């Protein structure tokens with residue numbers, strides 16, 4: 001098959017023939033319809049996550065947020081057949097550990113071994129192998145296109161989980177989203193769709209314009225304005241929900257400081273080498289105001305139902321966030337632009353499967 005291969009960390013990917021993936025007995029081979037290019041790919045490509053023990057060894061095929069068509073299933077798989085249209089959550093579970101049995105497959109004890117494009121070769125190629133198909137695969141409604149829904153498997157579903165399941169955002173509440181990249185914009189759209197009033201903070205003019213278009217009532221450019229003071233002013237006392245969708249010390253600190261008393265902070269962005277996982281936070285403010293700090297990581301397959309129903313009804317439109325389609329040869333350009341925070345919206349590899 002053709003794939004875009006990381007031959008050397010931080011260097012342009014090489015599009016070439018590689019062996020087709022083998023089908024695991026519990027898994028499936030997916031013919032990739034589309035694959036979102038994510039900041040996680042950039043972190044791995046630049047070896048920015050070595051400090052957390054997460055690194056790829058070239059040659060490697062990245063790609064973990066994909067949709068496609070089942071090509072082949074393993075002998076242990078009961079529920080799936082070739083031809084099924086599917087989406088595969090980027091943090092799958094094995095179905096048997098304590099957390100999977102409790103319904104929280106996205107925080108599976110073995111999750112780190114199971115992620116295509118991170119643990120083993122992923123979907124920057126024509127085919128990808130996935131594990132535990134019966135536990136994790138989700139049927140994609142015929143009315144939703146592969147390209148529009150590629151990022152559902154990672155950034156969009158994480159934002160959905162953060163806004164709905166974790167923050168339990170209610171209509172009329174203020175939600176401040178810090179960082180309007182792919183995940184932040186997803187959070188803006190989802191929070192607006194559940195009836196919240198949304199404020200988006202981002203230094204990129206294009207990102208702020210897109211945030212406004214998809215439901216942000218206010219946008220703030222942190223280069224000229226103190227976002228904490230501005231959010232406190234707009235909301236008359238702070239947001240009920242804040243989301244750090246970027247993971248920088250600055251965005252995380254600002255997000256917590258812009259909360260209203262009893263507010264909920266959801267951490268969706270991973271930190272970079274600069275923070276190496278550690279961010280100074282105002283502990284006494286957290287204590288005195290009873291802020292709640294929530295970590296959010298993906299979404300379990302069985303919770304895709306409500307999100308897909310909202311997409312099918314048009315209440316959510318993830319396709320609106322897709323600003324760029326490329327072929328395999330265009331992936332390096334997108335990764336390089338991500339390093340300069342110069343990608344507004346979501347870029348997707350389109351394998352041109354027709355729908």
Ligand SMILES: [Zn+2]
Pocket residue numbers: 038039040041064065090154155
């Ligand atoms: Zn991703």
Ligand SMILES: [Zn+2]
Pocket residue numbers: 093094095096097098099100101105107108109110111
């Ligand atoms: Zn598990």
